[in-house]
Structure formats: structure tokens, C-alpha cells
Amino acid sequence: MSPTTEHSYALTDRSANQVIIVANRLPVRQVEQDDGTMDWQTSPGGLVAAVKPAMHDQNLTWVGWAGGEGQSSPMSVDGIELIPVALSKTELANHYDGMSNGTLWPLYHDRAGPVEFHRTWFDGYRQVNDKFATAVADAAEPNAVVWIHDYQLQLVPGMLRERRPDLRIGFFLHIPFPPSELFIQLPWREAITRGILGSDLIGFQTASGAANFRRVAAELGVATREGSQRLRIDDRTIEIAAFPIGIDTDRYEKAARSDDVEDRARDLRARLGQPQTVLLGVDRLDYTKGIDVRLRAFLELLADGRLSSSHVTMIQVAEPSRDNVDAYINLRGRVEQLVGEINGDFGRVGFPVVHYIHQTHGFEDLLSLYRAADVMLVTPFADGMNLVAKEYVATRYDYTGSLVLSQFAGAAHELTDALTVNPYDIDAMKNAIASAIEMSPTEKQIRMQSLRLAVSNNTAPDWAASFLEKLGARAVATRPD
Numbered sequence: 001m002s003p004t005t006e007h008s009y010a011l012t013d014r015s016a017n018q019v020i021i022v023a024n025r026l027p028v029r030q031v032e033q034d035d036g037t038m039d040w041q042t043s044p045g046g047l048v049a050a051v052k053p054a055m056h057d058q059n060l061t062w063v064g065w066a067g068g069e070g071q072s073s074p075m076s077v078d079g080i081e082l083i084p085v086a087l088s089k090t091e092l093a094n095h096y097d098g099m100s101n102g103t104l105w106p107l108y109h110d111r112a113g114p115v116e117f118h119r120t121w122f123d124g125y126r127q128v129n130d131k132f133a134t135a136v137a138d139a140a141e142p143n144a145v146v147w148i149h150d151y152q153l154q155l156v157p158g159m160l161r162e163r164r165p166d167l168r169i170g171f172f173l174h175i176p177f178p179p180s181e182l183f184i185q186l187p188w189r190e191a192i193t194r195g196i197l198g199s200d201l202i203g204f205q206t207a208s209g210a211a212n213f214r215r216v217a218a219e220l221g222v223a224t225r226e227g228s229q230r231l232r233i234d235d236r237t238i239e240i241a242a243f244p245i246g247i248d249t250d251r252y253e254k255a256a257r258s259d260d261v262e263d264r265a266r267d268l269r270a271r272l273g274q275p276q277t278v279l280l281g282v283d284r285l286d287y288t289k290g291i292d293v294r295l296r297a298f299l300e301l302l303a304d305g306r307l308s309s310s311h312v313t314m315i316q317v318a319e320p321s322r323d324n325v326d327a328y329i330n331l332r333g334r335v336e337q338l339v340g341e342i343n344g345d346f347g348r349v350g351f352p353v354v355h356y357i358h359q360t361h362g363f364e365d366l367l368s369l370y371r372a373a374d375v376m377l378v379t380p381f382a383d384g385m386n387l388v389a390k391e392y393v394a395t396r397y398d399y400t401g402s403l404v405l406s407q408f409a410g411a412a413h414e415l416t417d418a419l420t421v422n423p424y425d426i427d428a429m430k431n432a433i434a435s436a437i438e439m440s441p442t443e444k445q446i447r448m449q450s451l452r453l454a455v456s457n458n459t460a461p462d463w464a465a466s467f468l469e470k471l472g473a474r475a476v477a478t479r480p481d
Helices: 013-017 046-054 089-108 119-139 156-163 189-196 207-219 249-256 259-271 291-304 326-346 363-372 387-395 426-438 441-456 460-471
Strands: 018-025 028-032 038-042 059-065 075-077 080-084 145-149 168-172 201-204 224-226 230-233 236-242 277-284 312-319 354-357 375-378 402-406 419-421
Touching (some): 018 119, 046 059, 046 460, 059 119, 080 119, 089 119, 119 156, 145 156, 145 460, 156 168, 201 207, 207 230, 249 387, 259 363, 277 291, 277 387, 291 312, 291 326, 312 326, 312 363, 326 354, 363 387, 419 426
Parallel strands (some): 018 059, 168 201, 201 236, 312 354, 375 402, 402 419
Antiparallel strands (some): 028 038, 230 236
């Protein structure tokens, strides 16, 4: 369907059940087969793992970029109809590398990195959002439900509503939404706000994110408040609420209990020299994650004599991220310099104190790290949720382990029995790490029981089902009591 096509928007059986997910990437990857040919497979984990279990008999369609510049034809993979949006190198540079990650990412994370404003970036952002909106408008049956995701596509709801006012449109932001004092610095603040307000339901990770958006929309004069949870624009009422995302807890716990993962975890501790305590950080190499401050706190604990290098070992996984961006290149340099300083001052031959890994890890390897770690360090400066914290908790089926968690991660609102810390306060960070190590087994067990209950009470399918139900999708699977 084109935007100019006339429609009869009578509800049909097919349209009543069609849900379209719109995300920056399609949930597939190309895999080489035994005969050397390439085939598409659903990517493990991620958004698709949350959405599919929450669906029942809906006709599920997914719109997104397939990666590269090749795939542009619709296809079906694992029962999902996929609509690729083809993007040129220039579009990717302006939309993704530029506006999304050079402007919106640092701005929304409270200026944890440099923010740049370029008109060409926004023009490219608008162009790509328009492509996505057109693809959705063409694919949507009458009265279908559309769920749009994240900061790369904030103009799509408004563009789509102009084309297809019959659709039920939802939007969810996976990263923090900043306070108005930051957001209003954005030259295109009104366009972004109006774009998001094209939705019928707008979801955020936390209540504070939802409140920030309501305040921004009212202060800019593009919408008026209607009660505590709603905004009104023109003749429409829009609901704004928090929907904290979860994980597939059953998948993590089942895999963590496997003999293979347990054997890997035991072998890992043996190769580390059987230290009394293993500290673990697992992050993308991103300036929002606070990796360098975490390492500085560990260095000072060793230098102060509060920790002994013969008793404590730290593993820091920093998965590659945007290696061509100056801010990330500089961060990698700082992190690697700190690792070298710690190992140079406190390590022994064959026994470094910090094991630094700048690589991507598979699912089982990641679980073995979680199972081997006594203390998990999740200390971002800002994070929409941070699922690593929840993944670690899900693997602690024996109620062991401690979690040190930034108060600025969305997960801190649910995981209240973690040792929460202000990541900007290095002394507080040191005290939290020391407390996690020195905590009695009984207190660890009590805290972990509470943490595991919180994680199991809000799984990824629960999150998807609750949003889709609120949005008006039909036939979603019944969530467990």
C-alpha cells in the first residue's frame, strides 16, 4: 500500500492478529551452510527472544535493516515475515554513526561522552526514518498493531500516523530519556518529540524516564497533560508508562545448571590460580559503562592494602564497540593503560591481577564467566536497564554471589537488594566492592534470594506481553501468575 492508496479499514481476521515489530536491525544473521551456501537464521537472544514467546496466533512481521547493502527483498525466517530496509553507506553514516550515536546516544546518557549536533546528520536521520515509515505503511494490514523500538527511529511513529491513521502504534525507548534540561539542547527537540507522540502508547524503562518525557512534551508546548500518565495532542490521548524489560530467566538458569557450563566455570577458576574471590565486569567498550572508574577503584583498593592480589582476581570483558569512533578509541586506551598499571604493580609472573578481554563472547562462555564470578560489577554512569545484572542473577541458582550495581542503571529500581553505588564516587565504589567481598554467606544468600525473585517476576516475555496487551494486540499469550 502506498500512502495515497484509499483503504477500507474494516477489521479482518488477518489484520486483527497482525503485529509489526520495527527495529533498527532485523533479528537475523547470515550463516554458512555445510554446502557453502549462505542462509538466514534467527539471531539468538535479543528482542526477538522477548517478543516471540509473548505471541500466540498473531501474524508477526518485522521491519528493519538486514546489515550491509545487499538484502532488500522480503523473506520468511522461523515463521516471521521480514521486511528489510535497504540503507546506503551515506545513510548509515548520517543516521546511525552520526545522529543516533554521535548525538542522541551521549545526550540521552547525560553527557557521558561528547555530543555533536550536525544538520546533515539530522537530515540523514529523517530520511532513514521516512524509509522505515514507508516500509511499515506498505506492509501493514488494516488496523494492525505496530511496535517501534528505540532511539534510532523516534520520528517513525509520527510519520507512520500521517500515512496510516488506522494503525495502533506503540513506541519503546530502550535507553534513558534525559531530563528536559539536557533534551532541550537538541536543535531538533520539537521534531523528535512530535515524532514519538505519533504513538498511542509510549514505554520507557523507568518511571523517571516516562516523567522526563511528559515534562518535555508539556514544556515544549506540543502536548498537554491529561492526568498523571497521559498526554493529549490534537484529538488523541497518549499513554506514557514504564515497562522495565526483563530476560529469559528459564534459558539462563537451565543453561547455567548444565554440566558443560559448570565444568567450564571450574576450569576457569583453576586457570586463574584458584583465587579466593573473582570479580567480574562484562560490558560493551562504551564510555557510559564506567569501566575505567571501576578499574581505578580496584587499583586503589590494592594500593591501600584493603585487597590482596594473592586473594582477588578481576576479569574485565570489554566487547568491541564502534572501534572507529574517537571517543571509544580514547576509552580503550585508558582502560588498557589501567590494566597494565594494575598488573605491573601487583601481578606476578603467570598470575596477572586483571584479565582483560576485548572480544565478543558466546552464550555458554558468558555463562561460565557468570558462574565463576563471586562478585559482579555493573557500574554504568547511565543505563536504560542493563540486562547483564539480571543475567548474572539468573545464573546464581545456588544463591551465591554478590552484585554491585550502579544506582543509575534502570535495573537498580528492581534489584533493590544489590549493593547500589554512585559510580561517580570512587570511594563509594571501593567500599561497595570491599563489602561485597567481605559479606557473610548468609547475607549473600538472603540478598540473592530477593534478587532472583525480582528477576523471575518480570521476564522478557512478561515485558513484551504487558506492552502488547496495553497497546491492544489481540491473542497475546497469557502471562503466568
